[in-house]
Amino acid sequence: MTKIGLEIHCQLTKLESKLFCSCKANYREQEINSNVCPVCMGLPGTLPRINQKAIEKATIIAMALNCSTPEKIAFFRKNYFYPDLPKNFQITQLNIYGDTSVGGTGSIMVGDKKIRITRVQLEEDPGRLIYEGSSSKNQITLVDYNRAGTPLVEIVTEPDFENPKQVREFLNILSDLLENLNVSDPSLEGAMRADANVSIEGGNKVEIKNIGSFHDLEKAVHFEITRQESLHSREIPIIQETRHWDDKRKITISSRSKEEELDYRYFLEGDIPWIKIDSDTREKLRSEMPESISSKKNRYISEYGIPGQVADVLSSDKFYSDLFDKSHSQTNAKEVANIITTDLMGLVDTREKREQSKLTPEHLKDLADYIQEGKLSRSSAKNALYEIVKSGKKLSQTITELDLGNLSNEDELLKIIKQVISEEPKAVEQTKSNPQTINFLVGKVMQKTKGKADPSLTLNLLKKEVE
Ligand SMILES: [Zn+2]
Secondary structure, three states, X not given: OOEEEEEEEEEOOOOOEOOOOOOEOOOOOOOOOOOOOOOOOOOOXXXXXXXXXXXXXXXXXXXXXXXXXXXXXXXXXXXXXXXXXXXXXXXXXXXXXXXXXXXXXXXXXXXXXXXXXXXXXXXXXXXXXXXXXXXXXXXXXXXXXXXXXOEEEEEEEOOOEOOHHHHHHHHHHHHHHHXXXXXXOOOOOOOEEEEEEEEOOOOOOEEEEXXXXXXXXXXXXXXXXXXXXXXXXXXXXXXXXXXXXXXXXXXXXXXXXXXXXXXXXXXXXXXXXXEEOOHHHHHHHHHHOOOOHHHHHHHHHHHHOXXXXXXHHHHHOHHHHHHHHXXXXXXXXXXXXXXXXXXXXXXXXXXXXHHHOOOOHHHHHHHHHHHHOOOOOHHHHHHHHHHHHHHOOOHHXXXXXXXXXXXXXXXXXXXHHHHHHHHOHHHHHHHHHOHHHHHHHHHHHHHHOOOOEOHHHHHHHHHHHHO
């Protein structure tokens, strides 16, 4: 049987500062090597000071993954010499004196499959190495320490996955969960990285390191299973080793370095005392946790009668569920959900578009109300939405400017209906034998009015005219 285990590194991108100093946690878009201080550069004589919020956010992640949360946590030094690590050790967590990481064993359901979580730990991210140069001969390595010391949560799973599809489903659930907890933004470059271990029936375990995104993780696992199966079918032994994911060629390659044999000489970080998280604090954190995705979904279905599939899409994306929760009322909830899932999702499908969008909950509420009151057809509402996302203008103003209001003046509408009847004698004749044909005529009226005719009024008037 194929066995896959994961180690997910997730940056706590919603924090203000680094894990042990007051440099910014948001190291992106800053001039290289400007977001540093003596603490995160590991200069002699400096002392780390723990970011309390990071412990809280990491604990919330552990709770959401149904992990046990210990009374006391500790930090350890993991010693290794590498240019991305200014101190020559990384401050991380380890369970050698019992469970002293922020999260102990837990589990999460992926469909019908239970995935066990081994532990959740809090640690600092190293700096970023940048490789430049066209060939191996003239390649140079640059280092940017802006990222060094930013808070990172590592989530380790048991080898419970049996195929890449389960891995992908887990990653989808996990990134929605992290986003919903407001701890991390998985869409940021480098916010999610992973290692994986993969073994097939009768073979040794192979570790894959250096996978830079969730998207590549599934690919890397898939590649590695195929590689191992191919060796196995040719009766070539699969050796236990560490392989690196080459994200340009999309393959795993054997690491020539002996990294896996390194002795990290872990020892307790004496500059950070053991930190007590008593039951009152844990209860407080639990009570302040955002509503879970499954609870949102159930609420949308039971309180507003929103169909399961729509509720699923709406609840799993924090951007949309926040928008929905702020704009709906008891009476227009279904309409708001409908606008979001059928029209809005196509308009703001990237991070950039979301940031640029000028749509407010008030706009959405107005759109839904106008549709329900018959003031605006759905197709006109779609046009208005398109404009509002760009301009941010009020709905009433947008309707006037684009001349989108419903045509509900009976005399005016009747004129157009009579015109359609004279143009479509065949269809009018057919309505006698096939009443469904009337919909074709409604469609013609809609065409002539550019979607502005009130559909139910049009139908009623048409019925009277063709009888
Ligand atoms: Zn710093």
